[in-house]
Amino acid sequence: xxxxxxxxxxxxxxxxxxxxxxxxxxxxxxxxxxxxxxxxxxxxxxxxxxxxxxxxxxxxxxxxxxxxxxxxxxxxxxxxxxxxxxxxxxxxxxxxxxxxxxxxxxxxxxxxxxxxxxxxxxxxxxxxxxxxxxxxxxxxxxxxxxxxxxxxxxxxxxxxxxxxxxxxxxxxxxxxxxxxxxxxxxxxxxxxxxxxxxxxxxxxxxxxxxxxxxxxxxxxxxxxxxxxxxxxxxxxxxxxxxxxxxxxxxxxxxxxxxxxxxxxxxxxxxxxxxxxxxxxxxxxxxxxxxxxxxxxxxxxxxxxxxxxxxxxxxxxxxxxxxxxxxxx
Amino acid sequence: xxxxxxxxxxxxxxxxxxxxxxxxxxxxxxxxxxxxxxxxxxxxxxxxxxxxxxxxxxxxxxxxxxxxxxxxxxxxxxxxxxxxxxxxxxxxxxxxxxxxxxxxxxxxxxxxxxxxxxxxxxxxxxxxxxxxxxxxxxxxxxxxxxxxxxxxxxxxxxxxxxxxxxxxxxxxxxxxxxxxxxxxxxxxxxxxxxxxxxxxxxxxxxxxxxxxxxxxxxxxxxxxxxxxxxxxxxxxxxxxxxxxxxxxxxxxxxxxxxxxxxxxxxxxxxxxxxxxxxxxxxxxxxxxxxxxxxxxxxxxxxxxxxxxxxxxxxxxxxxxxxxxxxxxxxxxxxxxxxxxxxxxxxxxxxxxxxxxxxxxxxxxxxxxxxxxxxxxxxxxxxxxxxxxxxxxxxxxxxxxxxxxxxxxxxxxxxxxxxxxxxxxxxxxxxxxxxxxxxxxxxxxxxxxxxxxxxxxxxxxxxxxxxxxxxxxxxxxxxxxxxxxxxxxxxxxxxxxxxxxxxxxxxxx
Numbered sequence: 054x055x056x057x058x059x060x061x062x063x064x065x066x067x068x069x070x071x072x073x074x075x076x077x078x079x080x081x082x083x084x085x086x087x088x089x090x091x092x093x094x095x096x097x098x099x100x101x102x103x104x105x106x107x108x109x110x111x112x113x114x115x116x117x118x119x120x121x122x123x124x125x126x127x128x129x130x131x132x133x134x135x136x137x138x139x140x141x142x143x144x145x146x147x148x149x150x151x152x153x154x155x156x157x158x159x160x161x162x163x164x165x166x167x168x169x170x171x172x173x174x175x176x177x178x179x180x181x182x183x184x185x186x187x188x189x190x191x192x193x194x195x196x197x198x199x200x201x202x203x204x205x206x207x208x209x210x211x212x213x214x215x216x217x218x219x220x221x222x223x224x225x226x227x228x229x230x231x232x233x234x235x236x237x238x239x240x241x242x243x244x245x246x247x248x249x250x251x252x253x254x255x256x257x258x259x260x261x262x263x264x265x266x267x268x269x270x271x272x273x274x275x276x277x278x279x280x281x282x283x284x285x286x287x288x289x290x291x292x293x294x295x296x297x298x299x300x301x302x303x304x305x306x307x308x309x310x311x312x313x314x315x316x317x318x319x320x321x322x323x324x325x326x327x328x329x330x331x332x333x334x335x336x337x338x339x340x341x342x343x344x345x346x347x348x349x350x351x352x353x354x355x356x357x358x359x360x361x362x363x364x365x366x367x368x369x370x371x372x373x374x375x376x377x378x379x380x381x
Numbered sequence: 382x383x384x385x386x387x388x389x390x391x392x393x394x395x396x397x398x399x400x401x402x403x404x405x406x407x408x409x410x411x412x413x414x415x416x417x418x419x420x421x422x423x424x425x426x427x428x429x430x431x432x433x434x435x436x437x438x439x440x441x442x443x444x445x446x447x448x449x450x451x452x453x454x455x456x457x458x459x460x461x462x463x464x465x466x467x468x469x470x471x472x473x474x475x476x477x478x479x480x481x482x483x484x485x486x487x488x489x490x491x492x493x494x495x496x497x498x499x500x501x502x503x504x505x506x507x508x509x510x511x512x513x514x515x516x517x518x519x520x521x522x523x524x525x526x527x528x529x530x531x532x533x534x535x536x537x538x539x540x541x542x543x544x545x546x547x548x549x550x551x552x553x554x555x556x557x558x559x560x561x562x563x564x565x566x567x568x569x570x571x572x573x574x575x576x577x578x579x580x581x582x583x584x585x586x587x588x589x590x591x592x593x594x595x596x597x598x599x600x601x602x603x604x605x606x607x608x609x610x611x612x613x614x615x616x617x618x619x620x621x622x623x624x625x626x627x628x629x630x631x632x633x634x635x636x637x638x639x640x641x642x643x644x645x646x647x648x649x650x651x652x653x654x655x656x657x658x659x660x661x662x663x664x665x666x667x668x669x670x671x672x673x674x675x676x677x678x679x680x681x682x683x684x685x686x687x688x689x690x691x692x693x694x695x696x697x698x699x700x701x702x703x704x705x706x707x708x709x710x711x712x713x714x715x716x717x718x719x720x721x722x723x724x725x726x727x728x729x730x731x732x733x734x735x736x737x738x739x740x741x742x743x744x745x746x747x748x749x750x751x752x753x754x755x756x757x758x759x760x761x762x763x764x765x766x767x768x769x770x771x772x773x774x775x776x777x778x779x780x781x782x783x784x785x786x787x788x789x790x791x792x793x794x795x796x797x798x799x800x801x802x803x804x805x806x807x808x809x810x811x812x813x814x815x816x817x818x819x820x821x822x823x824x825x826x827x828x829x830x831x832x833x834x835x836x837x838x839x840x841x842x843x844x845x846x847x848x849x850x851x852x853x854x855x856x857x858x859x860x861x862x863x864x865x866x867x868x869x870x871x872x873x874x875x876x877x878x879x880x881x882x883x884x885x886x887x888x889x
Contacts, residue, residue, distance in 0.1 A: 315477035
């Protein structure tokens, strides 16, 4: 059964299928597993960050620190491995612990100091970016046997495409995210807080603990996205991934999640990521279009989706009114 | 049903906010299988008491016993776990979740750590069937009407807690049929032994459903009685705080009859709005104080909203000095030289961060329009003269008004309207929440203003105040103007009888 609240997701899915179909009509090669494999790998770090962002937005919040945390993690890992010779796994673990604690701290400030998430995570954005510069202002290349093994691991599709480890990590994160959101009490509490925080509190939802866990989750996934980005570029650079949080927000909204919170699906965000990747791929295939067209199309899509969500809300309100009239 | 202990017993509950006492030494006892109505006017302390019992607020003093054991619910979850569940009027459930998700939020059945949606769905269905609801539990809550949501909320609260159910104004937005359905559910729960506390301002419903009533007034306990031994007249005097036999005061000074005041200058004929106030006639003469009395929810404030154009009348005419006028908005009312001091001073009256002077000239500026600003010299002069004549303290026109006491804020708002030299000033609860000294001053000022020829409409739940200042009192009940008292009929006794609907028979 399609709820009105899932309509944006269904619409995004339809738009994606149609758009992909049109692309294939023009460039039949875009159907190849190579293209699909690359699309997943190229957007792996963004997808991972967007899962965290979906939880944050579902709870009615926002996390602007994502891009900076990715940059910090990538520089931090690159310097630990490249300059200090730490084993990559140890470096990964340290980076994840730091980014998770950073998220915890932001969540606690939002809850207990009652500062809006926008402000707290804006401060977090500057803080993490500054910390990244502190670690290194240079682009730090990273080479390690273990990392080469990791990058060498992939599943070959028929047709020559590769499902790389990075893409696999993203797919696993999405799968786990979907289960957590729809099948755990934590997930239900996230939706409840996003629906109406006062009601949720009066219904006994542990709002404080849940808020901290939401931002900790977003911090953890930003850290994971940073690691994936480091592997993807084989380097860490403090100036990288500026504005990635905005791409993530765009993917979340295009995927049908309401910016006001309480309504949306993790799977929608996945389609949002694919749609963004599809536009980029199309521009590469076309070859004559400037890459700025990606931004323009995403801008238009965002507008369309915001209007669509409004319309759906109006429509379902009116239908409810009509039904209540009939009851009388 | 005669358990050794009462189901829920509260003794000597006290609570104050920022040094202002909201509840003082209140006792409350709820028996098993009892529907207990908690009554009182605005600010009587009903909500505070409820919030203490359900763990939203912490009490300053007193003890709570549940089935004879002392308990101390520190938050909502703790109260729920103890067995005390609440259904609030406004914030209820979550519209963005399905019915089943709402019913089981925080206690979803799980298998292998995952929410078991199928079990949740089945249990939701059986749960709601007990309440006679056969609905799609996978549909969003927002697709159901308020009445359904109410029952779903009750089902959740009872299933969660099961001993005490607290309902805050459950019938406020329900129609007659829905109320009937709700009451059937409540009676069933009473049979099952649940103790139910219900806050409402519909006295008919109290007599229909409640076994016992407890009345609070100004944060204190007035009394607790079985409804079968409590005539309506006595209940109303408990709520309004007047014992009938103790009324010795007569309306003293009424030398002149009403007609001496000359022809009415402002006339409302057949004035009303569907769903708000039934059509009424109201004539106001120059220099006359018309009081409006009635219980909470009787249409007192709604009448003021109509007179001042905040609500638009859908029937009747308004006439000023023989000329028909349209008062369709507050702007139109101000243009006709009406003024209005609303009941909610903090939210609807003052602009807290602006200075006293700015607050005083606000209405005058609005009346003149933004093209003709008031010069700062003129503003200073106006503010100073009113600060002096109304004795607003501290006498500092530049101080942000939020730092003034309630009484002085009220005076500043009065000054705001007085600078516009209104012909009619409507005061909704002008003395609520202000200290006794300021109280007397405001009453004195009302007398002075009408001596100067201004007409006033004063709404108040303080009956003695009304009988003291008003020349005539309109009595409202169930959103209808039921009586008009003047001269010797104008006593607190007469008002209470009129509210109870026995005015005609007894007075005749």
